[in-house]
Amino acid sequence: MVILGSSMLMKLSLMLSLTVVTLANNSGDFHLFYFVQQWLGSYCDQNGERCCYPVTGKPAADFTIYGLWPYYNDGSFPYNCGGGNFDEALIKPMQDRLRKEWPSVTCPDIGRKFWVHEWNKHGSCSKSVLAEIPYFQAALNLKYKVNLLQALAKAGIRPNNQVYPLKAFKKAIARATGFHPWIDCNHNSQGQSQIWQVSMCVDRSGTRLKNCPFLPRGPGNCASKIKFPSF
Template sequence: MGKWGSSLLIKFSVILSLSVVALANNGNNFHLFYFVQQWLGSYCDQNGERCCYPPTGKPGPEFSIYGLWPYFNDGSFPYNCGSDNFDEALLKPMQDSLRKEWPSFTCPQIGRKFWVHEWNKHGTCSKSVLGEVAYFKAALALKNRVNILGALTSAGIRPNNQLYSLKSVKQAIARGTGFHPWVVCNRNSQGTSQIWQVAMCVDRTGTRLINCPFVPKGQGDCESRIKFPSY
């Protein structure tokens, strides 16, 4: 093969590779959503992290929305699937609910930029099913249905800085919600594993809870006993 032919083959290979990446990353064939909530006590207590409360002040002791993320059926996920402009005005009717249920605790406090980030990175990958308004409405509706703290409290598992078995935490959430959760832990400054995020699987419509068929790739495991830090 001549020099020109080799160059053409290389260019074709690069174009094909980019096309495959683009196809895999458009999100149209995602399998389900992970609806993720986080415990503020663990977010603010994790090693090397600072948290800032929203302008409205410290929220009440509750799990808050962390994200609604589409996933493929192999445990990987699409991201940044489009350049759709985030229109904050569309969310004005639900803004108070979003501030309460989906606040940001990063420093400096970024407020609505968290919603922009979540829509651009994750929401755009589900826009074949959920537009911007429907995406955020779906997350709020799921938050109203999935009461993680209530499920844990009913089982005697409370945010009191005590250690609980991971198995008992999962069982309590499954008993309270009817579906098995995916639990993610972080570590505090003493290196103790603590409950941070709880995710439930949701079907492609963003409305119906389902049992999770897989654990997302790249997620760390909790210890067999985990702390539930006070808030």
């Protein structure tokens, strides 16, 4: 009969815990997606940040895709699930659309590395439902479906460096899409709260918007009135 010491039991317990986490992250048993768009005017105007435009030039003044993230039914995210290595050749036919709708403006310019990062960190956790091409196509289709700039313009909300009520942003987007958004803000160098990211919930197929049963984990960080900076 082998008697395990306390240190060995602790090691075994840790190994079991890590195994459970690994299985959970690779199970593909996610609940829904968060489809996240960002306003580059706020990204480039936030305190301590600067933008580096891609080789194709400055992106259009529009909301752009930030990510399509699977999440569990408690609101937490699986990530880095493995086995979903990015194959650049597969997305070449949609590369021009991705450059327009899903650009990166981080410094130094990372170009396609942004898509690699998003697939390996988030897309790999949805690969049981959406392989690489369907994953990126789903994000593009959602971008065309959820036209945030148009929805806000219809409500008289434009990127003109003016301040608008946070409730007005939410109401305009809900009226246009039929579903309530989650809005995150950042702050410019003057400390003003400004619209940055807008998240909508999407079903497991990546095609249909849904009301969010859980809000994204995070502070939200918006004041009651927020700036819509130009870009």
